[in-house]
Amino acid sequence: MGNRQDICILGGTGNVGYAAYKALEKSNYYFRIGVRNRDKAEKMNLYKRDNVQLFEIDLDKSSSVNEFCDGANIIIGAIGPSTKYSEKMLKIALEMKIPYIDPGGMYLKNKYSNREIDITAIVGAGLFPGVSGWLLYSELKRRGGKQLIEIVIGGKYNFSRGAAIDYVEEIKENTAGVPMACIRNGNIVPASSMVPSNIISDVCGLAFLPYVTEEIQEIIYTNEALNIDAYTAVPKEMFTTLNKLYGKNEEIIKYLVKGNNSNQRGIIQFKRISENETKTIFIRGSNPGDLTGKILAISANAILYGKKKRGIFTMANYLSDYPLIDKLKGIKGFEYREEVQYA
Known part of the structure; x- marks a missing residue:
């Protein structure tokens, strides 16, 4: 194969998986696209090139998966729910010794922390x-001393x-975070x-939950x-409805999937407040699913062309010295604004 690079994408007909492919297709890669129904995928006519x-x-x-992955250079796992499939995909990558990237799977970081990992795996890459x-990680590395960091994440977006299902699993046991809490002196309070x-x-126009x-x-x-105020932001009507449906998991899933926000936007508002200045960064993605796929593509290139590290990493950690924002600024639908106010 020489210098040929083969990329496996699991979940190729989903919004995230297809966006990852589109972001990578201009490079000289070969693609193997994993789908649940090949006939349906062929009728969708998404993949027309000879290198796919x-x-x-x-x-x-496992037999079909082994043939799919054999000899590949990287696996991108874009199949949900993460709670059901992320570990299965990671195990395949570990068995076949192929680097792995997942937009979810944060829980795998701790679950596999004491195991010897022979590959690079990045989770939480969205x-x-x-x-x-x-x-957050980048700003903490740049600045020390006493300060308050405030971060708001969320927006309006469509749920697959x-x-x-991942959302329901997370709120059921609070495995993805601690509601009604913040960080003070390094402790959750x-x-x-x-x-x-x-x-x-x-x-x-959004509702906020300290989280x-x-x-x-x-x-x-x-x-x-030391000090972080963190919030999840969702449309007010969604916040009200989810409160009414609390505990009715299947009804919550139906409600989330049924919702159709034609004006999607994922937002991150970041503030670092110190004695001398307040720095505000605002990020907006017009289609969060599409943007997540493109972030997976950036992570794939970072693994393929960067120095390899063995283990399971969050994207924040693995790409901490990578010019991520510069890469994202070149993507359609991504908006970045920064403002500094001095005391």
Whole structure:
């Protein structure tokens, strides 16, 4: 094969998987696209190039998966729900010694922390988790001293059934974070403020829940992060409906999948407040699923052309020295604004 690079994408007909392919197709890669139904995928006519092969994949049948992955350079796992499939995909990558990238799978970081890992695996490689953690981690590395960091993540976006199931699993046991909490002196404590301060117009009209995500917990336990106010932001009508449906898991899934936001936007508002200045960064993605696929593509290139590290990493950690924002600025639908106010 020489210098040929083969990329396997599991979940090729989904929004995230297809966006990852489109972001990578201009490079001289060969693609193996894993789909649940090959006939349906062929009728969708998404993959027309000679360097693309379609595979009908059943993750419960190792023989089809082994043929799909054999000799590949990287596996991108874009199948949901993450709670059901992320570990299965990671195990395949480990068995076949192929680097792996997943937009979810944050729980795998701790689950496999004491095991010897012979590959590079990046989890939480999306918008949030992903870019949100990268911003926090990068700012913590640049600045020390006493400061308050405020981060708001969320927006308006469409849920796939897989994403909706993940959401239900997360809120059922609070495995993805701690609601109504913030960070003070490096410890998780009850939230000191129920709403973010000085929100910008793009965030107005959303409801807020103080929420220390699993991604933020990972960062504060390995860095000197003293004071953080973190919030999840969703449309007010969604917040009200989810409260009414609390505990009715299947109804929540149906509601989330049924919702159709034609004006999608994923947002991150980041503020670092110190004695001398307030730095605000605002990130917006017009289609969060599409942007997540492109972030997976950036992570894939970072693994293929960067120095390899063995183990399971969050994207925030693995790409901490990578010019992620510069890469994202060249992507259609990505908006970045930065403002500094001096005291």
